Amino acid sequence: xxxxxxxxxxxxxxxxxxxxxxxxxxxxxxxxxxxxxxxxxxxxxxxxxxxxxxxxxxxxxxxxxxxxxxxxxxxxxxxxxxxxxxxxxxxxxxxxxxxxxxxxxxxxxxxxxxxxxxxxxxxxxxxxxxxxxxxxxxxxxxxxxxxxxxxxxxxxxxxxxxxxxxxxxxxxxxxxxxxx
Numbered sequence: 274x275x276x277x278x279x280x281x282x283x284x285x286x287x288x289x290x291x292x293x294x295x296x297x298x299x300x301x302x303x304x305x306x307x308x309x310x311x312x313x314x315x316x317x318x319x320x321x322x323x324x325x326x327x328x329x330x331x332x333x334x335x336x337x338x339x340x341x342x343x344x345x346x347x348x349x350x351x352x353x354x355x356x357x358x359x360x361x362x363x364x365x366x367x368x369x370x371x372x373x374x375x376x377x378x379x380x381x382x383x384x385x386x387x388x389x390x391x392x393x394x395x396x397x398x399x400x401x402x403x404x405x406x407x408x409x410x411x412x413x414x415x416x417x418x419x420x421x422x423x424x425x426x427x428x429x430x431x432x433x434x435x436x437x438x439x440x441x442x443x444x445x446x447x448x449x450x451x452x453x
Contacts, residue, residue, distance in 0.1 A: 276451040277344040278320035282306045288328040291353035293424035298351045312444030346415045348408045351423040360425045361391030365417040368397045373414050377450050384442040388435040
């Protein structure tokens with residue numbers, strides 16, 4: 274039986290997330306989530322998605338009862354830094370990462386590094402700036418993607434030039450992993 278896929282845009286409604294280079298994280302995350310959804314639907318997979326108007330607390334409340342331990346939860350974000358030279362992609366996993374989550378994170382990170390993003394690695398939540406992430410508390414196979422740095426113009430140009438292919442490859446990873 275295939276695993277359910279749940280995709281979150283990470284920010285929504287009054288929560289814009291980070292901004293930089295004339296971009297707003299919320300808008301980018303919603304756009305990428307929706308592109309991944311469209312690619313999955315082409316394959317006959319209908320993932321659950323959060324509402325564009327939900328902030329994190331609302332999304333977490335909405336998630337209750339919608340997944341099992343086997344299901345895949347993916348949260349999409351962009352990084353930001355006062356250092357405009359900071360660049361690259363990373364995937365955040367729970368501190369008690371499962372073998373499945375590690376493999377999923379590795380496959381997702383390759384989506385970004387294969388188009389030229391710097392590999393910032395796979396990080397446990399305790400090594401993030403916040404040290405503890407509410408998204409990681411779900412009892413499911415959970416990852417958080419930091420696509421690239423919204424504050425780095427080179428990263429954003431690379432993302433914009435490759436976003437459709439990125440969405441297609443993320444969908445391919447999720448389709449493959451949902452059948453494991």
